[in-house]
Structure formats: C-alpha cells, structure tokens
Amino acid sequence: MLLATLLVVLGPTFAQEGGQKPADAMEKAAREKAAAPEKTASKPELPFQIQLLETHIRFEVNGDSRKEVHTLVKINNILGAHQFARLTFDYNRAFQQVEIPLVRISHANGGTSELLPSAVVDAPNPAVEKFPAYQDVRVKSVRILGLEEGDTIEYRVITTTTKHPLAPDFWFEHTFDRSGQVLEEHYELNVPQTLLLNALQASASGPLSAPNPPLTERNQLHMYVSPETPATNRAVGDDLRYARYISSWKIKGLQPWKEQTASNASDVLPPDVVITTFSSWAALSTRLSLCMSPNGADAEAIQKKEKDLLAGAGKRNPLESIYDFVSQEITTVDLPLESSGYRARAPEEILASGYASPLDKIVLLGALLHELKNSFDPLLVPITTSAPQQLPRPNLFGSVLLRAVYGDHRYILEPDLGVAPFGAVRGDIRGKSVLAVDEIMADWNDTLWTKVPNELPFPSSQNVAVNATLVSDGTLSAKVKYTLRGDNELLLRVAFHQTAKEKWKDVAGLLALSDGFRGQVTSADVSDPMATKDPFTVEYEITQAKFVDWSKKPVRIPALLPQIGLPDPPARQAAGEAVHTIELGTPLDVDTQMTLKLPAGTVVQAPAGTSVERDYAKFSSKYSTAENTLTASRRVNFLMREIPGDRAMDYTAFVHAVQSDQAQMITLVREAVAAQDAKAGKSPTKQ
Numbered sequence: 001m002l003l004a005t006l007l008v009v010l011g012p013t014f015a016q017e018g019g020q021k022p023a024d025a026m027e028k029a030a031r032e033k034a035a036a037p038e039k040t041a042s043k044p045e046l047p048f049q050i051q052l053l054e055t056h057i058r059f060e061v062n063g064d065s066r067k068e069v070h071t072l073v074k075i076n077n078i079l080g081a082h083q084f085a086r087l088t089f090d091y092n093r094a095f096q097q098v099e100i101p102l103v104r105i106s107h108a109n110g111g112t113s114e115l116l117p118s119a120v121v122d123a124p125n126p127a128v129e130k131f132p133a134y135q136d137v138r139v140k141s142v143r144i145l146g147l148e149e150g151d152t153i154e155y156r157v158i159t160t161t162t163k164h165p166l167a168p169d170f171w172f173e174h175t176f177d178r179s180g181q182v183l184e185e186h187y188e189l190n191v192p193q194t195l196l197l198n199a200l201q202a203s204a205s206g207p208l209s210a211p212n213p214p215l216t217e218r219n220q221l222h223m224y225v226s227p228e229t230p231a232t233n234r235a236v237g238d239d240l241r242y243a244r245y246i247s248s249w250k251i252k253g254l255q256p257w258k259e260q261t262a263s264n265a266s267d268v269l270p271p272d273v274v275i276t277t278f279s280s281w282a283a284l285s286t287r288l289s290l291c292m293s294p295n296g297a298d299a300e301a302i303q304k305k306e307k308d309l310l311a312g313a314g315k316r317n318p319l320e321s322i323y324d325f326v327s328q329e330i331t332t333v334d335l336p337l338e339s340s341g342y343r344a345r346a347p348e349e350i351l352a353s354g355y356a357s358p359l360d361k362i363v364l365l366g367a368l369l370h371e372l373k374n375s376f377d378p379l380l381v382p383i384t385t386s387a388p389q390q391l392p393r394p395n396l397f398g399s400v401l402l403r404a405v406y407g408d409h410r411y412i413l414e415p416d417l418g419v420a421p422f423g424a425v426r427g428d429i430r431g432k433s434v435l436a437v438d439e440i441m442a443d444w445n446d447t448l449w450t451k452v453p454n455e456l457p458f459p460s461s462q463n464v465a466v467n468a469t470l471v472s473d474g475t476l477s478a479k480v481k482y483t484l485r486g487d488n489e490l491l492l493r494v495a496f497h498q499t500a501k502e503k504w505k506d507v508a509g510l511l512a513l514s515d516g517f518r519g520q521v522t523s524a525d526v527s528d529p530m531a532t533k534d535p536f537t538v539e540y541e542i543t544q545a546k547f548v549d550w551s552k553k554p555v556r557i558p559a560l561l562p563q564i565g566l567p568d569p570p571a572r573q574a575a576g577e578a579v580h581t582i583e584l585g586t587p588l589d590v591d592t593q594m595t596l597k598l599p600a601g602t603v604v605q606a607p608a609g610t611s612v613e614r615d616y617a618k619f620s621s622k623y624s625t626a627e628n629t630l631t632a633s634r635r636v637n638f639l640m641r642e643i644p645g646d647r648a649m650d651y652t653a654f655v656h657a658v659q660s661d662q663a664q665m666i667t668l669v670r671e672a673v674a675a676q677d678a679k680a681g682k683s684p685t686k687q
Helices: 004-014 025-033 078-083 281-292 299-311 318-329 347-353 358-371 487-497 501-514 645-662 671-679
Strands: 048-059 065-075 086-092 096-106 112-114 120-124 137-143 152-161 171-174 184-192 222-225 232-236 244-252 273-276 375-382 397-406 409-413 433-436 449-451 460-470 476-485 520-526 536-544 555-558 588-597 602-605 611-613 617-626 629-638 665-670
Touching: 048 171, 086 096, 086 152, 096 137, 184 273, 281 358, 281 375, 281 433, 299 318, 299 347, 299 358, 318 358, 318 397, 318 409, 347 358, 358 375, 358 397, 397 433, 476 487, 487 501, 487 536, 501 520, 501 536, 611 645, 617 645, 629 645
Parallel strands: 048 184, 460 588
Antiparallel strands: 048 065, 065 152, 086 137, 096 112, 096 152, 120 137, 171 273, 184 244, 222 273, 232 244, 375 397, 375 433, 397 409, 433 449, 460 476, 476 536, 520 536, 555 665, 588 629, 602 665, 611 617, 617 629
16 A cells, blocks of 8 residues: 555645755746646647747856846636736845836737736745745745736846845756746856856767866856757957856747657656756865864753763663654755755754754754764765766755764664654655765765665664444445555655644545545544654544445455555566566555445355565455454565566466456355245355
8 A cells, every 4th residue: 555645735844845946936836836738739738928038148257147027918718817917936035136127918819917026025935934034935926917818927036136145156056947847948047158168069969077176166157958959159358357158048848848858757858958056076076075064063052962861861772762853843944055055054053942854954963973972974966866977056956865874784864754753764865876975085086976865774664553333224334544654654644743623534534535435534533643652543434334235145245454555566577678677666564354244134245365475575465244243354565675577477467366366255144045046046155
C-alpha cells in the first residue's frame, strides 16, 4: 500500500524551488499557475496568452544586477482573469528592490486604464508573518480588479540586486517557454566582457560538465547555451575595463521537450541558458560554507544549551538529544534556501528566537555539535539528478541535510521536518547524490559529491489490523489500526503534525481512500507525531451503509484488507534495448490482518490461500471461518532493493500471483436463503 492518494494531496509539503532571482510574473503565471497543454484544435482555449515577453538582465563585476521584464498578456476567459487578478513578486529587501513602474489594462470594449502606485502592496511573505527575524522576505503585489475576457494587461517589473550575500559571485539560468502560452519571447543578457574568460558552448548531449580550473581563478564567467536556442552575440565598447558582452534571443514556437530529455519523470528539465562565476563545485562549496559556518557563534550561549541538553540525555546518544531539540523544539519556518541569499542567522540568535528556517536549523545543529567536538558538514540536496554534470550554481539545490560523525557511526540528519526519527531522511533523498559544504579550500570536485545511504536506521514495516462487523441490514463498520516504520511512517507523521486535530478525520479519510476503503470516517486518533523512537500508529473508525445487498445471490465481497502495492513489471523491451534494473524500493515487511464478524446464520465460502517465495520477496495469504467470523491475512516481505532486469519474467509471475490472490472474492449466503436454495437443488454459488 503506497498511500498514493495521500501523497498526491500532501506532496507539496516537500516542494521547494531555488534560484537567485525573485519569481517574476511570467514565471509565476506561465509555469507555476497554469502549465496549460499545447494549443490544438481539439483542446480548450488557454485561459490567457502571453503575447510578448521581454527580459533584459545586466550583471556587474561586483555581482550586482538589474533585471527588467516587460509583459503583454491577453485574457482569454474568466479563468485567465482570475489568475491575473493579482500579480506577485517575491524578493528579499536586505539585498533586493522590486519596482513596478507600469501596469496598464486595455479593455476589450475600448479604453485603457493604468494602476496608480498606491495599488502596489509590499508585505512580508505569509510564511514569515509571525517570525520577525525573516521580515526581509517579502512579496510585492498588485491587485487588478474587473478583468474581463478580451482584456490585455501590460506591465513592467524591475528587480535590482545589490550586495548579495554571495557577491561578487553570481549565477543565472533561464528556460524558454515551450507550453504554447508565450507567443514571442525576447531575451537579452548583458555581462562584463572581462569576466567571460571561459565561455562554454553547447553540445548535442545537453549541459556541459562543470569546468575544473584552479580555485585561484575566481569571478570568471562560465556560460552554457542550448544548441536548440542559439544566441546572437555582440561586444560593446573598446576599453576592456568597461566593455560589455551581450547575448540576445528572439524565440517563437519552440516545441515541447521530448519525454526522454529528463532522466526520469520527476526530474527537472535542463535550462536553455546558464551563466555562473563559480569555477568548480569545490569553489561553490567553499563559498557557501562561509555563509553556513557556525564558527562565529557565541560560544557561551551555545555551551550553556549543550550542557542542559546533555544533562537530560542520560544514557542516550548525546547527538540524538541535540538532534531532537533542534528538530522538535525549534519551530521550522518553511523558507527556500534562496530566500535569505544562502546566508544563515547567528546560532545564538536562532536559539534565542526559538524558530528557524531549514538552513538555520542546520547551522544551529552544527554549532551545538561543534561545541561537542563532533565532525559534521551540511549536505545540499539537488533538485535534479543531473546536477553534478551541470555548471556549479546554488539554485540547483532545494534542501539541506547535516552529516555528523559520532564515535564510529555516521548519521545523516534532516531536522527541518520536525518529526523525522533520528537518522531517518525522506525516501526521495536516500540514494541521491548530494554536495558536501566544506570550508577547506581543496579541489574536491569528485569527493565533494557523495550519496545519501539507502538504509534507514530501523527495519521498515507496516502492520494493519482491521476489526469489522457486518450487520443484517448490510451496514459495515470497521476499526482500522496502522502501525508503521519507514517511508510511509514519515509521510503520515508530517501529515498529521501539520494538520489541526479537529481535521485528523480528513487525513484518515485520505488514508482509507488510498487503501481502498470506502465509507465515512467517524473518528480518528494517532500517536504523538513527535514520539519518534516508537513506531507511528493511526487508528480510525469507518462506516459504510449498504456495503452488501442480501437480496443478491450470492453476495461476493473482497477481503477487507489494504491492497498491497507492488512496483509494476517492466514493459516489454524492443530488440537490442538495454535491460533495465527492476527497482523494488526499500526492503519492507507488510503484514495485514482482518477479522470480520457476520450476522448469525451466514454461510461463508472463503478462498484458498496463496504462498509464493522468491529470493527478492515472499508473499503468503490465509483465509478461514469459524462461528460467523471470517479471518484473513496477507503478508509480503520485500527482501531486496532491486533485481536484474533479466529476471523480468520471474518478477512478472510473482506480481501476477499476488494480484490474483488480492482479486479473490469471499462468498456470503444467509442461512435462510441457503436452505431455500438447498430445497430447490441449487448451489449457493450459482446465480
């Protein structure tokens, strides 16, 4: 049971974006708000059409930049009017300014109107309203009232970045629209020619690997341009000290990316243009370490807190006590890494405030471990699996972990979730390559990239007990209890932790739905999401009226057990195609049990059990009846993480055996009806 429905609904909990620039309106509208399908005769009209998108961005040697965006948007229907009723622009006022000098509406029925500067609202990002230390993270917005079908919006937005925390280094990337929402896109990139000492050109295979010059070659510009979108380049100025290098594009009608462009379905497609002044991953790692290092912390405040934590640790691993404090008692403020310019607050300030961004939690945890004389380093988690092969830049990373060594053990910690058991990280991160942030200046392009271990600190298991009663009017009521360890445990801990108790029934309803249970959840209770040393438990009661219709002969019902999810067998391969490994996921023991009490006088015909055993997985099921009570159990134990692709036929047979068992039905016949059928010489299993 993979809790697919629950994951779809709650998945944004883990969403993250990165980048140096604030999100301009085109990016928010065209890529985030309405990633609409291609416009074809058979598809509905797009809610809006960006007729022209012009962008000019200029970088200086010291890392400052100015970005101006001019946009013309045609509103096609009421949905488009709703989407553009408010334009929003995220920024950090500590080093950025956003100006909106023009917002003009050309009405379909004639006439134009311009919004006054008073229509612009500047406020803290909603995520930081209750947290004064992050008030520089802001949203500038414009509300546009009365938009109608056929109206056109024209606006200009200017974003200025001055003294960014990582200056004089800077980076930038852009992907041209392929959704059909932008009819024409003009782009101009203006950089100092003195920095363009190592311009990289495109290759047919995608983004070029990062260059590897000595670290002394700082603040040089490296560039990648997709061969699909070549630039027109020109140099301006004779004096090299002030000369500029300008790349420009005029883009129309780009075709959508082919599916195989991404390494997997969830990966991020490569940008068309990338520039960066980071000469290597080691240079980026070293630069970021200056922003994330706790070395300047107030030792007295940190030592006092560490002493208090260790005094209450008893015989526990002191690292675990420190982790629990940072994870559970410091409130997480959900901000992307880029929002602060990758600059962390002082550990003593974090400690005093009682709240922290994910990055600040890592810094505080590192400061406490530093006083404990522990070895540690932050680990940056990329948003794409191709990150190590791309040009080095900070916006390739969406989250951060901490690697700590205590004694002979090495732990990977994820404190920002608040409810992750010690040493456990999300399943989508395990096995992934991450970049270590190290302050030692060494050319470690290879060794800085390391893989997060696939293993969890405990065996993964899911036990589900269903105690149900079916009454004579056909109503089913059941008590369902889950006891979990592993990836689904973490998913549910986060879901319930972030949901008010009075809405727990809604989350339990999603869980029931994902496992195939129908009906109304009448109550729900869970164990403390922060009690991470023990398995997580979820209990709910569910009722379904008219579960069976006794007038039908016979009545057939499935076993009231969650469906056990199995990775799909691989598709048939074409001749000569390479054999792909079959991924089974984290080794997992799933045990499901059902007890169903039936009305007196019910005759039950239970199916036969199944037993299938392989070296990579085992499955067994049992069904039995006694005194109007039906019991059923299914158990699957995944023993391996993957198996060779040449075993596809064997794995397909295993999946078929499990699915066939789960498809078996249980036959129920009321005793009175059975007696009547016996007199008529009919079998209770025939219509």
